[in-house]
Amino acid sequence: MDLFLDVDLSSGRRQGIEQAVRTAIRDGRLAPGSALPSSRALAADLGVARGTVVDAYDQLAVEGYLAARPGGRTVVASRPVVPPAPAAATRRAKFAVDLRAGAPDLSAFPAGAWARAVRAVLRDGPADALDYVVPRGRPELQDEVAAYLRRARGVVARADQVVVGAGFDHLLGVVVAALVATGRRVVAMEDPCLPFHRDFVAAAGASVVPVPVDADGVVVDALAATAAGAVLVTPARQSLLGVTLGPARRSALLAWARASPGIVLEDDYDAELRYDRQPIGSVQGLDPERVVYLGTLSKTLAPGLRLGWAVIPDSLAAPIDRLLGLHSTVSSLDQLVVASLLRDQVLDRHLRRMRSTYRRRRDDFVSLLATRAPRVSVEGVAAGLHALVRWPDGGPTEAEVMAEATARGIGLTSLARGWHATPAFPGILAAYGRAPAHDARRRFDAFASLMADMLG
Numbered sequence: 413m414d415l416f417l418d419v420d421l422s423s424g425r426r427q428g429i430e431q432a433v434r435t436a437i438r439d440g441r442l443a444p445g446s447a448l449p450s451s452r453a454l455a456a457d458l459g460v461a462r463g464t465v466v467d468a469y470d471q472l473a474v475e476g477y478l479a480a481r482p483g484g485r486t487v488v489a490s491r492p493v494v495p496p497a498p499a500a501a502t503r504r505a506k507f508a509v510d511l512r513a514g515a516p517d518l519s520a521f522p523a524g525a526w527a528r529a530v531r532a533v534l535r536d537g538p539a540d541a542l543d544y545v546v547p548r549g550r551p552e553l554q555d556e557v558a559a560y561l562r563r564a565r566g567v568v569a570r571a572d573q574v575v576v577g578a579g580f581d582h583l584l585g586v587v588v589a590a591l592v593a594t595g596r597r598v599v600a601m602e603d604p605c606l607p608f609h610r611d612f613v614a615a616a617g618a619s620v621v622p623v624p625v626d627a628d629g630v631v632v633d634a635l636a637a638t639a640a641g642a643v644l645v646t647p648a649r650q651s652l653l654g655v656t657l658g659p660a661r662r663s664a665l666l667a668w669a670r671a672s673p674g675i676v677l678e679d680d681y682d683a684e685l686r687y688d689r690q691p692i693g694s695v696q697g698l699d700p701e702r703v704v705y706l707g708t709l710s711k712t713l714a715p716g717l718r719l720g721w722a723v724i725p726d727s728l729a730a731p732i733d734r735l736l737g738l739h740s741t742v743s744s745l746d747q748l749v750v751a752s753l754l755r756d757q758v759l760d761r762h763l764r765r766m767r768s769t770y771r772r773r774r775d776d777f778v779s780l781l782a783t784r785a786p787r788v789s790v791e792g793v794a795a796g797l798h799a800l801v802r803w804p805d806g807g808p809t810e811a812e813v814m815a816e817a818t819a820r821g822i823g824l825t826s827l828a829r830g831w832h833a834t835p836a837f838p839g840i841l842a843a844y845g846r847a848p849a850h851d852a853r854r855r856f857d858a859f860a861s862l863m864a865d866m867l868g
Contacts, residue, residue, distance in 0.1 A: 415442075415449055417458075425460050429468040437477055437488055444490040448478065451486075507823030509858040513798035513841040514715070514825070519848040520769065521714050522753075522762050529752040530745070537748055547736035549576025549721075550747040556754035557721050561707070564760070565683065566693030568700040569723045575732065578741040579718045580679065580708045581612055584644075587704055587722060588616035590731035591675060596641030599677075602630050604652045604830030609644065609679075618642075622832035625650055629657030632664040642675040643668075647695050648683035652830045652841065654792015654800055662695055669702040675728075676703045682796035684712055684763050685845075687771040689794055701725045709750070711797060712763060718742070719750060770797065770845045777844035777856050784860035787867045797845030800827070801863070802837065808866045810838035816866060822858055 417432040436442045448454070451469060455462040469486050472478040479489040533541055538552075548554065554574040561567035577583035588599060599613050603622035610620050623635045623643065630645050645665070647657035657665070669676050678695050686692075696703040700723075708720035719742055724732055740747070753759050777799065778790050787807070791800040808816075810828050817824050817840075825841035847855045 415454070419458060421460075425458075425464050426468045426471070429454075429458070429460075429465060430471055433468070433472055434477060442488045444488050446488045447481075448486045448488070508821035509855045510823045510846060511842045511844075511855055511859055512823040512825050512846065513843045515843070515846050516711050516714065516766070516797055517769070517845060517848050518714055520766060522758065525753065525758045525762075526749065529749045529758075533745060533748045533752065541745055541748055543744060544738075545740035545742070545744045545747065547575075547733065547738065547740055548572075549574065549740050549742065550744060550751065553747040553751040553754075556751045558723075560754050560759070561694075561705070561721075561723065564691075565680065565705075565707075566697040567705050567723055568697050569705070573723050573726070573729075575722045575724055575736070576740060576742050576747060577720055577722065579710060579715070580706060580720045581608070582718075582741060583706055583720055583722045584609065584677070584679075585612050585616045586732060586735050587677060587706070587724070587728070588613050588618050588642075589735050590728055591642050592617040593731045593734075594728070596675060598638070598640045598642075600635050600638050600640035600643040601832075602645060602650065603832045604827065604835075605644070605646075605832075606651050607829040610832075613644065620832075625653055625655065627655055629655055629661045630665070632661055632668055635665075636668055640674065641672065642677060644677040644679060645695075646679045646681040648692055649681055649792070649795045651679070651681050652800065652827060654794070654796060656689075656692060656794075657695070662698065665695065666699045666702060669699065674702070675725075678703050678705050680705065680707045682711060683707075685767060685770060685797060686795040687767065687774065687793075696723060701727065704728065712759065712766075717746065717750075719746060769849070773844045773847065773849075773852050774799070776852065777842075780856050780860050781863065784857075785863035785867060788863050793844075798825070798841045798843040800839055801842050802839045803863070803867055810835070810840060813838075813840055813862075813866055817862055820858065820862060822862060824859075 417436060419428045419432040421428040451462050451465040455465045469478055473480065476489055478486055481487050551571065553576055554571040557574045558569040558571040561569050577586065597618055598621060599618040600621050600623045601610060601613065602625050613620055621638045621640055623638065624631045629647060629650060635643055645657065647662065649656060665676060668674060676695060680694060694705055696705040704725065705723040709717050774793050778793060781788050781790055787804055789802045791802065793799045810826060814824060814826050827839040827841060828835050842859055
């Protein structure tokens, strides 16, 4: 048999062979019962005397690593292999009742439509369906994304302005790095905001300054008082508080961008998942040269697809292109599949179905809390997949609610981490959209019991 042994002969030939065999056994490359090469064959492979290998095998047999079998074969002894020390756990915690914000109902993913589109692309798609892709993405997907955004979100976009990326996080990092390269080194962010967005902005080389949010969205007067050259906003539905950027604030935001001159990064968060109001068009449609539009499939289909898009002004095209690398970060096949779903309006039909589904779940969630925990207020549910849950002053702290939830196996999202500094008030985010239909009521009941018990 052939056996690769990384033998270091510098400390002695026999010692090097012994250590190489020990390492192979400990690593699991040589399983219990595995036969080793004969001493003659291994000596020839390593260029050493046969007696050196025999002595090494004898020593390893004394230590319990090897054993002799009838016929003179040497095999790995049947002994437990000590595994290496486990690495620190990186998996997300699992909860019996998962109401964490950040994902849709994954059981509702249109798997049949996706599978049909994959088959169609593989059968009838272009010859380069599995080839490398140019940095901004496949032109088929650029065309369909631009058409969809013009129709559904009021975005002003040419296909060549669309950059396809591996989700919102990747695109945000690229855009901020491009802003830094053009001298905009300070980025304002809503307070509160998604905490990991702060991390991505900082990692791209920008300094972060907070700007407060009130009932009408980001406070533009406070933004104007900063040295920011760009601001990241969630105008359709503020990512944590759930408010919508009002018309006057939209106008003021664009006036700030023109006067600064600054760039608005529009995270079109939860815009397609609306329930109690008419669609609100994108801010980008009002001033395409001052706004970068960012969107994703994470909430409409699934975050695991890692596919999003940015519509970039021509003024940022060159610095962004310099940062994209040689190839697109998104699978060519996935890009063609999504282009097909957009072209055939599969995504539109899926969104119509899911808006009705999520609205019913939201209504059930709000109604149950009103009955079981009437002291709780539920905010920010005109759109999106989660609610901001608050309670009167003098009640439990946010940390106490989160600790009790964890003890009961209930997964929630803390509001505290969203604030840049001291929290303005306590609250938690509870996702009514994540729960699959068959399990939604059980999860809502568990959460209502938690809040009723905590508030007395």
